[in-house]
Amino acid sequence: MRLARSSLSLAIRRSSCLSSTAKILPLAVSPVTPTTSDFRNSGSFSARKYPAIRLRHQSTASSFSTRFYGDPTIYALSTAPGRAAIAIIRISGSACKDIYHSLCPGQKPLKPRYAAVRTLYRPGAKPSPDNLLDSSALVLYFPAPKTVTGEDLLELHVHGGTAVVRAVLAAISQCSPAPGAIRYAEAGEFTRRAFMNDRLDLTQVEALGDTLSANTEQQRRLSVRGTTNNLSIRYESWRKMLLAARGELEALIDFSEDQHFDESPSELASSVADQVQDLVLLIDTHRRNAMRGELLRNGIAISLLGAPNAGKSSLLNRIVGREAAIVSQEAGTTRDVVEVGIDLGGYLCRLGDTAGLRSAVLATAKAQQEHMQEKISMIEEEGMRRAKQRAIESDVVIAVLSLELEGKKVVLKPDQEVIDTAAELAEQKSNVLVVLNKTDLLSGHASELENFRRQVADALPHVRLENIFAISCRDAETSTAADAGHIPTFLSGLIRQFEDMTSAVAATDDDTDPSIWQESLGATERHRLLLDECQFHLEQFLGQVEAGTQNTEDSGLEEIDVDIVLAAENLRDAANCLARITGKGEAGDVEEVLGVVFEKFCVGK
Numbered sequence: 001m002r003l004a005r006s007s008l009s010l011a012i013r014r015s016s017c018l019s020s021t022a023k024i025l026p027l028a029v030s031p032v033t034p035t036t037s038d039f040r041n042s043g044s045f046s047a048r049k050y051p052a053i054r055l056r057h058q059s060t061a062s063s064f065s066t067r068f069y070g071d072p073t074i075y076a077l078s079t080a081p082g083r084a085a086i087a088i089i090r091i092s093g094s095a096c097k098d099i100y101h102s103l104c105p106g107q108k109p110l111k112p113r114y115a116a117v118r119t120l121y122r123p124g125a126k127p128s129p130d131n132l133l134d135s136s137a138l139v140l141y142f143p144a145p146k147t148v149t150g151e152d153l154l155e156l157h158v159h160g161g162t163a164v165v166r167a168v169l170a171a172i173s174q175c176s177p178a179p180g181a182i183r184y185a186e187a188g189e190f191t192r193r194a195f196m197n198d199r200l201d202l203t204q205v206e207a208l209g210d211t212l213s214a215n216t217e218q219q220r221r222l223s224v225r226g227t228t229n230n231l232s233i234r235y236e237s238w239r240k241m242l243l244a245a246r247g248e249l250e251a252l253i254d255f256s257e258d259q260h261f262d263e264s265p266s267e268l269a270s271s272v273a274d275q276v277q278d279l280v281l282l283i284d285t286h287r288r289n290a291m292r293g294e295l296l297r298n299g300i301a302i303s304l305l306g307a308p309n310a311g312k313s314s315l316l317n318r319i320v321g322r323e324a325a326i327v328s329q330e331a332g333t334t335r336d337v338v339e340v341g342i343d344l345g346g347y348l349c350r351l352g353d354t355a356g357l358r359s360a361v362l363a364t365a366k367a368q369q370e371h372m373q374e375k376i377s378m379i380e381e382e383g384m385r386r387a388k389q390r391a392i393e394s395d396v397v398i399a400v401l402s403l404e405l406e407g408k409k410v411v412l413k414p415d416q417e418v419i420d421t422a423a424e425l426a427e428q429k430s431n432v433l434v435v436l437n438k439t440d441l442l443s444g445h446a447s448e449l450e451n452f453r454r455q456v457a458d459a460l461p462h463v464r465l466e467n468i469f470a471i472s473c474r475d476a477e478t479s480t481a482a483d484a485g486h487i488p489t490f491l492s493g494l495i496r497q498f499e500d501m502t503s504a505v506a507a508t509d510d511d512t513d514p515s516i517w518q519e520s521l522g523a524t525e526r527h528r529l530l531l532d533e534c535q536f537h538l539e540q541f542l543g544q545v546e547a548g549t550q551n552t553e554d555s556g557l558e559e560i561d562v563d564i565v566l567a568a569e570n571l572r573d574a575a576n577c578l579a580r581i582t583g584k585g586e587a588g589d590v591e592e593v594l595g596v597v598f599e600k601f602c603v604g605k
Contacts, residue, residue: 073091073183074185089158090154091154103133116138120133134159137156204229204232207227242575249272249567269564290520293520298348305391305400306399307418311473312353312400319491359416391421396498422463469489469493535574538574
């Protein structure tokens with residue numbers, strides 16, 4: 001087997017040093033005796049043998065006052081500005097108690113985590129009516145480290161008048177013993193301190209942002225999934241699995257000459273490859289669910305596609321409940337994409353009305369009567385190009401076809417350009433729906449309507465029959481019936497389509513808890529991109545193992561030609577991608593890798 005020495009050998013001889021390849025955040029060395037809790041990410045590694053090294057953002061209660069002594073105390077208005085019944089001012093930092101005593105001179109100390117009514121005065125002034133800020137403020141004090149920011153926290157619930165809030169904020173700044181010691185918080189600084197103090201990880205921070213920006217019910221549900229640490233736990237379990245695999249491979253490099261292993265190099269490489277293959281399947285499913293979650297977060301793009309005067313603009317107006325698009329008997333009133341945002345059944349949607357599509361040789365109704373043909377202008381051609389491009393980029397396409405009256409007979413003669421475009425889109429994506437508009441012309445002939453639906457299904461074989469709806473925008477506008485124009489029925493079908501598009505998929509058909517995959521919907525685009533990178537490194541590793549096995553099939557298992565050093569580095573890069581998702585931990589510093597080695601092998605014996 002082709003082996004190579006790695007930096008791990010040097011790390012064993014110099015166990016107090018970090019590997020030159022490890023990417024570690026600035027360190028804080030504790031002067032106290034290290035404990036196991038100081039090594040939260042060190043696996044089974046014994047903390048008693050090495051200095052207590054912590055990542056910069058990892059803190060303990062014992063080191064809290066030392067670490068944050070020099071950090072400024074920050075404050076900000078946490079509720080929306082403007083006139084309100086109550087305004088909440090949040091203060092975080094070591095000066096919370098000093099601020100309280102400055103604003104509430106001579107009043108009782110606060111009992112931690114209990115609300116108390118206090119009178120607020122201007123700092124440094126004698127308590128008097130002239131120096132009164134608020135006569136009945138509700139004050140709460142939360143001592144570090146078990147607070148939302150990990151620091152001392154003080155909340156002032158004052159009356160919400162603009163002048164009162166302004167006066168209290170100005171008074172807090174006057175409590176500063178030195179310039180910059182107490183200052184107004186920057187945007188997101190409370191959350192940033194919570195992350196730095198290990199109260200939140202990056203996945204929870206992103207979920208908090210989603211919660212604050214949620215406008216629809218589905219966005220709210222999505223954000224709630226991310227506020228727990230379930231995603232972080234899953235990413236961390238994958239990272240530790242890769243860490244263990246890397247430790248086994250690097251141990252094989254450094255100790256193969258001195259130690260006897262129960263598994264041959266080929267068996268070990270094959271065993272690790274099997275674990276990695278299972279992980280690749282999980283990550284791939286997680287990525288696909290993350291893309292489904294992005295539809296909930298960013299909104300579902302919908303395009304209305306059809307011929308001129310088919311009723312696209314009328315349908316858009318019926319869906320949004322207002323006159324968002326111009327409706328006219330004159331064809332071609334829509335030349336560019338008209339996009340409207342709307343909440344449909346709790347789903348954020350971006351509904352786009354597009355220019356009508358028609359064949360170059362198709363004439364308008366009036367031109368047909370005069371045996372003339374209307375040429376497509378350059379402006380109309382550009383509008384059609386944009387309509388097709390918008391449909392390609394959309395998540396859902398609604399093809400609008402219309403019934404026409406020829407004499408006394410109702411016919412369906414869709415433009416071939418519309419049919420060809422819809423058929424091409426239906427082959428590429430399953431989210432294509434068809435609506436038959438102007439069904440009011442049938443006057444309740446249900447059998448004829450069913451024939452028209454089947455006619456469409458024959459022309460568009462990739463569109464399911466249940467995704468072909470019959471509507472009447474005219475009846476929807478004039479009728480007061482519950483299912484006026486069958487628009488509500490169509491919207492119910494559209495929402496079912498949304499549910500199918502945004503439901504989590506499972507990696508296997510086993511008895512795995514489905515909630516595991518529901519959690520993956522909360523993964524953000526940043527998570528997905530890092531998972532893409534992680535999967536790439538894992539597939540590189542699998543490719544190396546497979547190539548090495550194929551090249552030496554006739555040479556014996558012990559001579560499997562796998563570059564273990566390069567393979568282990570691929571595992572490290574993959575683990576680093578997972579660590580970057582949560583913002584905590586690394587791909588495995590020397591202490592962590594040694595922990596795996598010491599657990600499995602007797603070193604130095």
